[in-house]
Amino acid sequence: MTTAHLPVPFDPDRAAEIAPLYTGAxxxxxxxxxxxxxxxxxxxSILERQSDWMxxxxxxxxxxxxxxxAELRETPLEGLPKALRIAKARVAGVLGLLDAGNxxxxxxxxxxxxxxxxxxxxxxxxxxxxxxxxxxxxxxxxPNDVSTAAGMCVLAMGKMGAHELNYSSDIDLICLFDExxxxxxxxxxxxxxxxxxxxxxxxxxxxxxxxxxVFRTDLRLRPDASVTPVCLSMEAAERYYESVGRTWExxxxxxxxxxxxxxxxxxxxxxxxxxxxxxxxxxFAAIQDAHDMRLRIRAHKGLGGPITLPGHNMKLGRGGIRExxxxxxxxxxxxxxxxxxxxxxxxxxxxxxxxxxxxxxEADADTLIAIxxxxxxxxxxxxxxxxxxxxxxxNTEDGFARLAAFLGQDVAELKALLEERFSTVHTLTEGFxxxxxxxxxxxxxxxxAITARWPTYPALRSERGVxxxxxxxxxxxxxxxxxxxxxxxxxxxxxxxxxxPAGVQLFSLFEANPQLIDLLIDVAATSPALAKYLSRNxxxxxxxxxxxxxxxxxxxxxxxxxxxxxxxxxxDYEAQLNTARLWQxxxxxxxxxxxxxxxxxxxxxxxxxxxxxxxxxxxVWPAVVAQFEAKHGAAPGRGAVVLGMGSLGARQLQAQSDxxxxxxxDAAGVEASDxxxxxxxxxxxxxxxxxxVTAMTAPMADGRLYEVDMRLRPSGRQGPVxxxxxAFKAYQxxxxxxxxxxxxxxxxxxxxxADLQTEIEAFRAQLLGDVGGRATVKADVQDMRARIADxxxxxxxxxxxxxxxxxQDIELTAQAAALVAGSTARETAAQLAxxxxxxxxxxxxxxDLCDSYGLCWSVQAASKLVVEGAFDPQMSGEGARRFVLxxxxxxxxxxxxxxxxxxxxxxxxxxxxxLEAK
Numbered sequence: 001m002t003t004a005h006l007p008v009p010f011d012p013d014r015a016a017e018i019a020p021l022y023t024g025a026x027x028x029x030x031x032x033x034x035x036x037x038x039x040x041x042x043x044x045s046i047l048e049r050q051s052d053w054m055x056x057x058x059x060x061x062x063x064x065x066x067x068x069x070a071e072l073r074e075t076p077l078e079g080l081p082k083a084l085r086i087a088k089a090r091v092a093g094v095l096g097l098l099d100a101g102n103x104x105x106x107x108x109x110x111x112x113x114x115x116x117x118x119x120x121x122x123x124x125x126x127x128x129x130x131x132x133x134x135x136x137x138x139x140x141x142x143p144n145d146v147s148t149a150a151g152m153c154v155l156a157m158g159k160m161g162a163h164e165l166n167y168s169s170d171i172d173l174i175c176l177f178d179e180x181x182x183x184x185x186x187x188x189x190x191x192x193x194x195x196x197x198x199x200x201x202x203x204x205x206x207x208x209x210x211x212x213x214v215f216r217t218d219l220r221l222r223p224d225a226s227v228t229p230v231c232l233s234m235e236a237a238e239r240y241y242e243s244v245g246r247t248w249e250x251x252x253x254x255x256x257x258x259x260x261x262x263x264x265x266x267x268x269x270x271x272x273x274x275x276x277x278x279x280x281x282x283x284f285a286a287i288q289d290a291h292d293m294r295l296r297i298r299a300h301k302g303l304g305g306p307i308t309l310p311g312h313n314m315k316l317g318r319g320g321i322r323e324x325x326x327x328x329x330x331x332x333x334x335x336x337x338x339x340x341x342x343x344x345x346x347x348x349x350x351x352x353x354x355x356x357x358x359x360x361x362e363a364d365a366d367t368l369i370a371i372x373x374x375x376x377x378x379x380x381x382x383x384x385x386x387x388x389x390x391x392x393x394x395n396t397e398d399g400f401a402r403l404a405a406f407l408g409q410d411v412a413e414l415k416a417l418l419e420e421r422f423s424t425v426h427t428l429t430e431g432f433x434x435x436x437x438x439x440x441x442x443x444x445x446x447x448x449a450i451t452a453r454w455p456t457y458p459a460l461r462s463e464r465g466v467x468x469x470x471x472x473x474x475x476x477x478x479x480x481x482x483x484x485x486x487x488x489x490x491x492x493x494x495x496x497x498x499x500x501p502a503g504v505q506l507f508s509l510f511e512a513n514p515q516l517i518d519l520l521i522d523v524a525a526t527s528p529a530l531a532k533y534l535s536r537n538x539x540x541x542x543x544x545x546x547x548x549x550x551x552x553x554x555x556x557x558x559x560x561x562x563x564x565x566x567x568x569x570x571x572d573y574e575a576q577l578n579t580a581r582l583w584q585x586x587x588x589x590x591x592x593x594x595x596x597x598x599x600x601x602x603x604x605x606x607x608x609x610x611x612x613x614x615x616x617x618x619x620v621w622p623a624v625v626a627q628f629e630a631k632h633g634a635a636p637g638r639g640a641v642v643l644g645m646g647s648l649g650a651r652q653l654q655a656q657s658d659x660x661x662x663x664x665x666d667a668a669g670v671e672a673s674d675x676x677x678x679x680x681x682x683x684x685x686x687x688x689x690x691x692x693v694t695a696m697t698a699p700m701a702d703g704r705l706y707e708v709d710m711r712l713r714p715s716g717r718q719g720p721v722x723x724x725x726x727a728f729k730a731y732q733x734x735x736x737x738x739x740x741x742x743x744x745x746x747x748x749x750x751x752x753x754a755d756l757q758t759e760i761e762a763f764r765a766q767l768l769g770d771v772g773g774r775a776t777v778k779a780d781v782q783d784m785r786a787r788i789a790d791x792x793x794x795x796x797x798x799x800x801x802x803x804x805x806x807x808q809d810i811e812l813t814a815q816a817a818a819l820v821a822g823s824t825a826r827e828t829a830a831q832l833a834x835x836x837x838x839x840x841x842x843x844x845x846x847x848d849l850c851d852s853y854g855l856c857w858s859v860q861a862a863s864k865l866v867v868e869g870a871f872d873p874q875m876s877g878e879g880a881r882r883f884v885l886x887x888x889x890x891x892x893x894x895x896x897x898x899x900x901x902x903x904x905x906x907x908x909x910x911x912x913x914x915l916e917a918k
Contacts (some may be wrong), residue, residue: 025055032101039406042387046093050086057094061104065091065112069119077127081204084120085211091116092167096384099377100406106373107348109380113165114156120214121154121173122260124201129193137193139186149261151178152194152231153269157221161255162345166376168383168390170216171205174256178265179233191233198231216389221252234269241276251329253277254336255345271571278337307422309400309415314379315391319422321379324372327429331359340569347372364428371421378418381406393418446481447490459500459507468507472517479521492524496531519593526596526883527866533589549590550599553608559587559615567619573627577695580620581702587612592655592865602861602887603854609653614750616696616705617642617659621751624695628688633675637668640685640722641752641760642692645712649746650811650826652857654864658707659696662714662747663689666725666756685722693721712743725760732767738780741771742815746826765824772822778915781816785809785915795870797897800860805908806900807856810849813911828853840914849910852903855888859900862887 025033037044047054057064068087075083095112098104104112126146133141133150141150157172159165175198182190198219205214219230223240241249253273258266307318315321328350336342339357344350348369354360381403382390394400397411404414460466480489500506510517524531554562563583570576591608594600600608621642629635646660647653667681679687689710696705713719714731723731732744747764749757785804794803801807814831818824821834829850835841841849863871866880873881873893881893890896 026059029058029097029101032097035406036097036100036384039381039402040096040384043093043096043384045387046089046096050090050093053090054093054097057090058097061094061098064094065116069116072119072123075123077130080123080127081207081209082211084124084205084214085209088116088120088214089212096167099380106376107163107346110159110165110376111163113167113169114160114163117160117165117171117215118156118259120205121156121171121201124204125149125152125154125197125261128197128200128204132193132197138182138190140182148264150190151181151265152176152197152261153178153234153258153263153266154260155266155270156255156257156259157252158255160259161257162347164346164376166383166389167380168386168388170218170389172218172221173259174222174237175201175219175231176234176237176266176269177231178262179235187233191229191231194231195229202230221249223249234265234272237269238272241273245276247333250277250333251326254329254332254343254350257345278333278343307419307426309393309418310395312393312418312422313391314375314382314393317391317422319425320391321372321375323425323429324368324375327368328354335359367424368428371425374417374421378403378407446477446486450490450494451477454494454497457498457500459497459502462502462504465502465504465507468504472507472510476517476521479517489521489524492531493521496520496524499532523593523596526880527592530589530592530596530865532868550594553600553604553611556611556614556618559611560618563615563619564622567623573623574700576623577620577698577705578700578702580616580623581700581705584612584616584705585703588655595861595865596883598886602858605861606652606654606857609655609657610648610651613648613653613657613659613706614644617644617661617751620695620705621692624692625688628691629673629675631675632677632679632684632687633673635665635688636670636673636681636684638666638756639753640665640688641749641756643760644748644750645743646709646746648750649748650828651748652828654861656864656868658709660709660712661692662710662712663692663722664725664728664756664760665722682720682722682724685724686720689722712740714740725756729763729767732763733770738777738819739784741768741819742781742784742812744768745815745818745823745831748826761824768819768824769822772820777816777820778917781812782915784812788812796872797901798859798863798871798873798893800856800863800871800900803904805852805904805906805911807853807860809911810853810856810907813914814849816915835914841910845910849907852907855899855903858887858889859884859896 033047037047053064068090072080072083072087091113095104095109099106099109126149129138129149129152130143130146132138133143133146138145138150145151153176155161155174155176157174159169160171160173165171175194177190177194179187179190202217202219206216207213219225222228222230222232223237224244228236253270254277256270258270312318313320325347328347331354332342332344332350335357342350342353342357342359344353351360351365351369355362355365378393379391382392385402385406394403400411400414404411407414409417454460455466460469476493480486480493510520520531563580566579566583567576570579588609591600591605591612595602595605625635625639641664643649643662643664644659645662647657648659648661663685665681665685667685670681672678672680673684693708693710696708698704710721711717713721714723714728714736732740736744744764745768749760788802788808789804792802794806799806803809810832811828814828814835817835817838817840818831820840821838823831823834823837825831825834832841832846832849832853836843836846859871862884866883867875871884873884885892885896888896888899890899
């Protein structure tokens with residue numbers, strides 16, 4: 001311990017008077033004691049009264065404080081008020097010396113003060129409840145219920161909740177009780193006792209006696225404090241927050257922590273409150289709420305105007321502690337619902353988490369953290385000097401001299417540092433909170449007929465929605481005017497705005513992230529279908545702000561792990577399914593935007609959409625199984641496997657694809673499950689499969705995952721929805737039609753028991769090898785082509801899927817080549833290559849077929865992203881046409897029509913020749 005930076009006595013002439021206070025103190029502590037006593041009458045008073053305890057405590061402060069805490073826990077109720085006050089003086093005194101001597105860091109000082117506050121509240125309520133229980137005033141409670149305070153819990157709020165208490169802090173508490181521990185008939189008796197105990201606890205801690213006080217307690221953060229009792233039931237509190245809870249209350253609960261009484265009940269209450277505190281979507285509307293709150297505080301406290309040091313409030317003034325806390329908490333509220341790592345109670349911890357997740361620049365956070373600690377140090381010294389909950393800087397030069405001496409600085413240096421810190425905080429935080437006024441000019445007549453109807457739209461019916469949108473409107477109109485086709489862009493944006501059910505959250509998101517407006521206009525001008533999707537699912541914009549939206553594609557395994565983790569964190573099955581829908585929606589939007597922006601090709605989108613579907617099945621299937629097993633017991637035998645068929649099996653989906661699935665199970669001779677409601681094996685797996693289909697297709701609050709088609713199962717619609725493995729093998733060997741074997745060439749196991757997946761794939765490979773040589777394959781495929789042509793009419797010249805020589809025709813022929821070759825290849829290009837091995841085609845033939853197929857796929861993938869039905873250039877906007885042409889590599893629509901027609905005719909001719917050949 002050195003004394004180079006320790007405070008010096010404010011009045012050196014009083015050294016002789018102060019010296020007796022540290023008689024017997026270790027030599028290296030004497031300068032600290034002398035400086036503290038000279039600067040802080042409060043700590044000098046404690047030293048005078050408690051030196052016999054404090055001087056020895058300085059040698060082993062952790063041990064001394066731990067012993068003090070243990071003694072308090074054993075103190076009887078009648079001696080508790082005095083013991084708490086003496087303990088408070090001792091803790092405050094020794095921590096003051098440790099702080100002034102730079103022996104303990106800020107977090108350890110504030111944390112220990114908070115630990116003492118926790119203990120004080122806990123021993124007070126348990127001590128007061130014990131006689132009430134003994135006298136039978138709490139029906140049904142026994143002496144051993146004192147350990148859990150008979151269901152009463154105290155939540156620490158504010159700085160106490162964050163383990164950040166000052167020397168002279170009030171403690172903000174919310175007192176609740178678990179009403180479920182009492183019969184309805186005894187509820188009111190219990191409530192009365194808890195209210196009485198709460199009042200007595202506050203008096204025990206707050207009353208100023210000859211021994212001082214422990215903590216001033218503030219209960220005004222409870223729900224509707226002006227009309228509710230000081231202790232209320234958890235159920236009543238939940239109802240309040242669900243119905244009328246406000247943003248400032250959400251912010252307050254960031255730091256909320258059970259600190260006394262029934263801690264487990266308190267944790268359950270906070271868990272139930274998570275949806276209120278942490279919104280599932282990015283909540284940029286919280287910025288305006290926080291800004292309004294700051295302005296109200298400034299107005300109420302008279303803290304507006306420029307920064308002047310005399311009397312400046314370290315906590316609430318401009319550039320003060322609250323600015324840093326608001327900045328941190330508001331950022332946490334914005335994104336904490338999506339990212340649990342941001343749910344930190346402490347200010348420093350919160351800022352560091354925000355940096356780690358890319359929400360705050362590291363340099364800004366480092367600056368705010370350093371200033372926050374210095375602000376708190378100054379705040380502590382002010383409170384030590386005044387022995388009160390003050391945050392105001394001195395108004396006199398003598399006052400500044402005392403404060404500077406206590407901080408080990410000269411007055412000029414301190415003032416310069418304070419001014420610099422206040423200005424820096426104000427600069428870093430004010431720009432985040434204050435709404436930006438639009439500084440842009442637009443043609444006042446641009447789109448007047450369209451914009452005139454905007455006030456009638458649902459998104460602009462709330463006063464707040466209108467207020468935010470009016471700030472955005474000039475910038476939106478300017479960006480629309482800058483589009484390649486302004487009127488078309490305006491019409492597309494109008495369609496988006498008309499379909500938007502609410503506006504406050506999205507408009508706040510745009511205001512905080514104006515680059516999203518460009519993305520929206522780009523999407524609207526190119527893809528009305530995607531814009532319409534956005535109006536119904538605007539929360540997908542959250543993903544763009546999340547940090548990794550433009551990162552490399554993570555792959556199926558990483559996606560499945562991510563979704564599985566998110567599902568596992570949900571409290572119930574419904575929440576799991578909604579989570580999957582939100583998650584899929586964001587990744588699907590990402591693929592679409594990357595495709596529109598030219599970041600990935602049409603061919604890459606096929607694989608990415610397939611990865612997304614795979615990940616959903618891999619993550620949702622275990623959740624479905626777990627939910628089903630909870631009712632009916634574990635699956636009989638070896639379980640089931642979900643197979644992807646068709647385009648999913650071939651790993652080539654587009655934006656509007658549904659999923660072709662079949663389910664195969666192996667009961668392994670087990671007749672039935674053994675759960676609460678057992679089922680025989682066959683209906684068990686049939687109903688489990690139906691549960692999967694429902695989980696994927698049911699329209700829930702956040703939409704549906706996918707449409708599912710199970711017609712490729714054995715016997716089609718007439719067959720059971722789930723097929724036993726033995727029956728599946730027998731059917732495929734003895735009864736299946738050629739078209740079913742063709743479908744099997746693209747089958748792929750996606751989810752379910754791994755060893756069963758391996759066996760199914762081994763059987764598929766064996767079967768394809770066994771049946772590939774059938775002489776009827778060509779004739780059967782010709783018959784299928786004719787049936788398809790009769791049943792399905794192409795939509796027009798730009799039809800990419802249906803018609804001779806187009807996608808479906810080439811796919812069918814490719815499957816035939818793979819079947820004849822006995823190949824396990826699934827992708828169309830690999831199956832076409834099998835045609836070379838069996839002598840159907842040359843390498844040049846396959847290259848031409850792949851080229852034709854690639855053109856069709858590019859048109860199909862692009863058109864399904866920009867329009868909902870068939871692609872008709874005459875009915876599509878210029879942006880959609882340009883996008884399709886870009887993907888197809890064509891100069892104009894006439895050229896594209898010609899190229900599609902020519903290549904389809906060439907492919908059809910080659911297929912005809914192949915299938916007709918003997």
